[in-house]
Amino acid sequence: MSLPFLAADSGHDEYAADAALPHRVQDGWVRPYRPGPWRVAAAAMLLMLASYLLFAAVIMGLSGNGPGVVTTIGAAVLAIGFALRLLRVGFWVSTRGLRQVGFLYTTTLPWDRVGSVRTAQQPVKWLGLPRTVQGQALVVTRSNGQLLRPLLTDHNADFLGRTEAFDQAADAIEGWAAELGR
Template sequence: MPLPFLTADRAFDGETEDVVLPFHDRQRWRRPYRPGPPRVGLAALVLLLASFVLAAAVIIAATTSVTGAWIWFGVALLMIAGALRGLRIGVWVSSAGLRHVTFFATRTTAWAQVGTLRLVQQPVRWMGLPRTVQGQALVLEARSGRGASSRADGPVVLLSTHDADFLGRPASFDRASDTVEAWADEYRTAAAGR
């Protein structure tokens, strides 16, 4: 079974490192990097726990209360939905713009609204937790305070060296940030020419 989210940066393997925008169908939203091992491992663990909850729901339905079984079936569905949403967290690009997906929200910014994308050294959240450490971050500043931030109080951190996708993988962070910047450069220029 093909898993396209695992092959997102296949163009960077081997001899094709000079390929910046390797995708032929640029209308489709795609993440320009692979999800990190902590993110995939946590999702796998939650899905494993959901399978046990589903088995428990079947046993409860066969032995006692159907109502209780439906409750546990709902809990398992919430766990599955949470694991799948956790795998979608990150930055997605297409010819339409840049999409920043978090667990509870998705913000899309058209390329014409992307002000600047830059790498900065700053305190970043470690694995999305409140604890911060010094690291690098790819920061988006939308034009006129609109777009990805939907607030005028400052830039939005899209990627960092200490999030669940790049923890312990600095080369992957560099490739991902370069790729997002390359998409922005190409499509901002095209949007400005219109």
């Protein structure tokens, strides 16, 4: 079964830096790393909440509470939508460009508009919260000099406590940029 929100096919726990080079993908978007345990756990908790809400909707429906059923099903659908969007957050690459997917936004840059992709030491958000700590971030600069938000860090939900996985993911994205960029 194909799960498009997961990274490219790999038989290992971690991706090698060259595992997602352009010759392996025909023209689709691929995330060159797996979603991290914190991200998957948060999505699983949202899906579990949605299952409880749907069960509650069945009980309300059997008791004859129509407006409560609609409200509860609506809340369950929102929880499922949030969980699926949470799993899509991250960097995606293809032969067409680099895509940065946030929870509420998506930025797509063709490779000719990507100025540079590098790893930098800087203050980063811890699990996306307002608290910042010193860490590494993948910094993407557009060709006009503007920076993209540092979405890929060693303290986000994908790489907290997994520094080697962050290094491999950053190397893979830098490899895509070096091969397909200017």
